[in-house]
Amino acid sequence: MNALWRVWDHFEEGFIAFLLAAMTLVTFVYVILNNLYTVFYDLAERFPAAEDFFFTIGDYVIGLAQAMTWSTALTKALFAWLIFSGLAYGVRTAGHIGVDALVKLAPRHIQRIIGIIACLFCLGYAGLLSVASFEWIQTLFIANIGAEDLGHIGIKQWHIGMIVPFGFAMVFIRFAEIFVRILRNEQTGLGLADEAAEAAKLGNEEPKQ
Numbered sequence: 317m318n319a320l321w322r323v324w325d326h327f328e329e330g331f332i333a334f335l336l337a338a339m340t341l342v343t344f345v346y347v348i349l350n351n352l353y354t355v356f357y358d359l360a361e362r363f364p365a366a367e368d369f370f371f372t373i374g375d376y377v378i379g380l381a382q383a384m385t386w387s388t389a390l391t392k393a394l395f396a397w398l399i400f401s402g403l404a405y406g407v408r409t410a411g412h413i414g415v416d417a418l419v420k421l422a423p424r425h426i427q428r429i430i431g432i433i434a435c436l437f438c439l440g441y442a443g444l445l446s447v448a449s450f451e452w453i454q455t456l457f458i459a460n461i462g463a464e465d466l467g468h469i470g471i472k473q474w475h476i477g478m479i480v481p482f483g484f485a486m487v488f489i490r491f492a493e494i495f496v497r498i499l500r501n502e503q504t505g506l507g508l509a510d511e512a513a514e515a516a517k518l519g520n521e522e523p524k525q
Contacts, residue, residue, distance in 0.1 A: 400484075
């Protein structure tokens, strides 16, 4: 059970790492293929006796590169997934803008009340967008339209867009966890980052000699 909780706590990290790896791999392969064929063409010019062999390989490689017209569209889709996955990750790791900086100026018992109200607003916002985006995905699912430059490999628009309700659902869950912690007096505000405090802390640190 503890292992499952650890997986859940770090779900966004693993998913984001996977998306970054996929984006890097697709881009790397595309760049390599777009430059590798010139190597074989150069070899064909240097070794006339084997030019047919090298030209054949070069033509095959450039054919693969031209067939990867979908790589840019796929990278954009993965980047969109990365953004919406990062929403929940930012909530969990307190990485968003420090919107609760003013909350920390109030007395502690007031902080808890303001934190509850702010958390309810965030839950309402995330829930509303989750429902609205899910209805949008239902429309795309019924339309069954292929994604631009990706439809020929079976990817539909709703496949890419489904990250929107998924991402906001994860944001809702993470704020729900914060709400429970506030009710249990385990924290007061939303737990978001206070950039002003961090900047002041860094400013007070003496530079290393």
